Amino acid sequence: MEKQSRLLCSELCVQRRLYEVTLNCAILAWKDIQIAKKHTGRAIYGAVKAGSSCVPVCEIIAVQEKDDDTPCKNTGKWQKVPQSPADPCQHAFTVFYVERTRQHCWWCSNVTFHCSDHSLCLLWVQTIREQLALLTNRPKSLLVYINPYGGKQRGKQIYDHKVAPIFSRASISTDVIVTERANHARDHLKTEADLKKYDGVVCVGGDGMFSEIMHGLVSRTQQEAGVDENSMEETLMPCGLRIGIIPAGSTDCICYATVGSNDPVTSALHIIVGDSQAMDICSVHNEDRFLRYSVSLLGYGFYGDVLTDSERKRWMGPARYDISGVKTFLSHRYYEGTVSFLPAEGNLGSPRDKMQCRTGCSVCRQSSSDKLVSKNEDSVSDAECQDTWTVIRGKFLAINAASMSCACPRSPKGLSPSAHLADGTTDLILVRKCSRLDFLRHLLRHTNKDDQFDHSFVEVYRVKQFRFSPRYQECDSEVDLRESGVTGKRFLSQICREHRACGCMPSQSNWNCDGEILPHTAIQVR
Ligand SMILES: CCCCCCCCCCCCC/C=C/[C@@H](O)[C@H](CO)NC(=O)CCCCCCCCCCCCCCC
Ligand SMILES: Nc1ncnc2c1ncn2[C@@H]1O[C@H](COP(=O)(O)OP(=O)(O)OP(=O)(O)O)[C@@H](O)[C@H]1O
Numbered sequence: 001m002e003k004q005s006r007l008l009c010s011e012l013c014v015q016r017r018l019y020e021v022t023l024n025c026a027i028l029a030w031k032d033i034q035i036a037k038k039h040t041g042r043a044i045y046g047a048v049k050a051g052s053s054c055v056p057v058c059e060i061i062a063v064q065e066k067d068d069d070t071p072c073k074n075t076g077k078w079q080k081v082p083q084s085p086a087d088p089c090q091h092a093f094t095v096f097y098v099e100r101t102r103q104h105c106w107w108c109s110n111v112t113f114h115c116s117d118h119s120l121c122l123l124w125v126q127t128i129r130e131q132l133a134l135l136t137n138r139p140k141s142l143l144v145y146i147n148p149y150g151g152k153q154r155g156k157q158i159y160d161h162k163v164a165p166i167f168s169r170a171s172i173s174t175d176v177i178v179t180e181r182a183n184h185a186r187d188h189l190k191t192e193a194d195l196k197k198y199d200g201v202v203c204v205g206g207d208g209m210f211s212e213i214m215h216g217l218v219s220r221t222q223q224e225a226g227v228d229e230n231s232m233e234e235t236l237m238p239c240g241l242r243i244g245i246i247p248a249g250s251t252d253c254i255c256y257a258t259v260g261s262n263d264p265v266t267s268a269l270h271i272i273v274g275d276s277q278a279m280d281i282c283s284v285h286n287e288d289r290f291l292r293y294s295v296s297l298l299g300y301g302f303y304g305d306v307l308t309d310s311e312r313k314r315w316m317g318p319a320r321y322d323i324s325g326v327k328t329f330l331s332h333r334y335y336e337g338t339v340s341f342l343p344a345e346g347n348l349g350s351p352r353d354k355m356q357c358r359t360g361c362s363v364c365r366q367s368s369s370d371k372l373v374s375k376n377e378d379s380v381s382d383a384e385c386q387d388t389w390t391v392i393r394g395k396f397l398a399i400n401a402a403s404m405s406c407a408c409p410r411s412p413k414g415l416s417p418s419a420h421l422a423d424g425t426t427d428l429i430l431v432r433k434c435s436r437l438d439f440l441r442h443l444l445r446h447t448n449k450d451d452q453f454d455h456s457f458v459e460v461y462r463v464k465q466f467r468f469s470p471r472y473q474e475c476d477s478e479v480d481l482r483e484s485g486v487t488g489k490r491f492l493s494q495i496c497r498e499h500r501a502c503g504c505m506p507s508q509s510n511w512n513c514d515g516e517i518l519p520h521t522a523i524q525v526r
């Protein structure tokens with residue numbers, strides 16, 4: 001506190017006790033004068049210790065001069081403001097700030113300072129506002145998309161009751177669009193929205209809604225930069241706008257894995273203070289056709305089957321995943337295919353190093369500075385690295401690529417607890433054919449502290465690129481068959497020839513790409 005020069009220091013009342021209130025460019029602090037005389041307790045952020053409290057300026061949401069007839073802070077009671085000019089409580093201003101509550105959860109708290117002098121009150125309000133105006137990473141204007149049908153269909157209610165009031169308190173202007181159909185937000189962002197007007201886009205919904213908005217923004221950015229999304233060789237342009245997520249879906253894994261909770265108020269406060277986190281995006285292609293982007297889970301086998309089954313049960317809301325999960329678990333299907341991947345090199349850690357990705361993560365920082373260096377040095381192209389591809393052929397219950405931890409309320413540490421949000425890699429998890437009991441043991445470990453990779457039938461690799469091809473030629477459409485020269489007859493005879501003895505029918509799964517089914521099973525991922 002002493003190192004920063006003081007902007008203001010006054011004796012003001014809080015709940016009729018006299019406080020020494022100080023403001024410098026980093027911290028607002030208030031100290032109970034009488035208690036401070038008795039104790040020499042040190043102030044801690046946002047908490048009261050021996051009568052002292054302080055809050056970093058960057059966590060102040062707003063400051064407001066208090067009207068004469070507004071309810072008094074803390075008591076909630078309506079109070080008549082004393083008329084005597086000597087009354088130290090005649091004028092007041094309220095500071096709204098971030099308070100930490102449960103783990104990773106934030107709350108908007110407030111404190112009201114009273115003083116006898118109106119001009120002093122105004123000076124405080126004005127000075128705090130000036131300091132807030134210097135925080136240039138805060139958004140002023142936001143474009144909000146609400147999916148009214150995500151999760152438990154409470155998106156609109158969550159936004160109206162929990163988020164809009166704090167945005168308006170923080171003087172953020174918003175244009176709100178309640179979507180009328182699937183892909184409404186994506187198409188609007190891709191072709192119509194005047195993005196120059198906004199400092200960010202807000203997604204009220206689940207992972208599927210986030211995916212729509214991310215696709216809209218990423219595609220728009222590539223169109224404007226002249227990048228061909230169908231080409232696997234081109235480098236994507238990063239988006240200029242940030243996406244804020246107000247969780248209102250069924251899994252909310254992208255929100256949970258970035259913010260640490262699925263609480264709408266916490267998310268709204270992170271948006272207001274201008275926090276940001278870079279995020280890896282995988283592009284998924286089939287031959288030279290772009291299919292989709294993925295930021296959380298690309299899953300074939302178990303998670304593909306859970307999703308396929310759960311789509312028919314959308315009316316059940318979030319419970320559909322549990323019902324389909326049990327059903328898929330019991331069906332115990334395995335799939336054959338070949339996975340090839342390009343392992344990540346350098347100091348990118350390993351999926352089993354137990355290092356969790358946090359704000360300012362050193363691995364992600366290192367990775368982005370490495371990318372800048374390699375760009376400048378025009379480093380070896382992917383074609384030259386062909387020989388380092390690893391090829392694994394086998395029978396799998398699940399093939400999962402987690403580009404982030406995929407932590408969510410169902411699995412608080414996620415599918416790959418040490419995966420990084422922005423290191424340019426994805427953790428490829430191969431679960432080979434095993435008994436039901438073993439698979440259950442593996443699944444259960446997603447919900448406790450045990451290592452889900454510590455099984456003989458599970459392998460995990462940190463990779464930059466991977467490919468998958470199912471053992472049997474995929475039969476996506478007649479066009480595909482004609483193109484690849486494989487006839488339906490030939491496909492069937494191949495199966496019959498190879499499975500004459502066991503009589504079982506080998507099948508194909510679908511890829512679950514952030515909660516959407518991909519139309520192809522043979523994919524290339526970067
Ligand atoms: C015994 C309990 C085991 C619990 C195991 C829980 C593991 C959960 C891991 C969740 C990983 C989520 C990854 C995120 C994916 C999102 O991009 C996507 C879109 O929102 N969500 C899903 O695909 C939704 C995927 C939802 C998957 C739910 C799977 C539930 C499995 C239940 C198996 C029960 C077996 C019981 C046998 C008696
Ligand atoms: N107005 C709408 N009507 C129908 N579908 C919509 C509408 N708006 C968005 N959608 C679609 O609804 C799908 C699901 O939405 P969302 O992700 O918000 O909820 P969820 O699937 O319940 O949650 P999660 O993705 O976290 O599992 C998205 O893929 C989105 O494209």
Ligand SMILES: [Ca+2]
Pocket residue numbers: 280402403404419420421422423424425426427
């Ligand atoms: Ca990653």
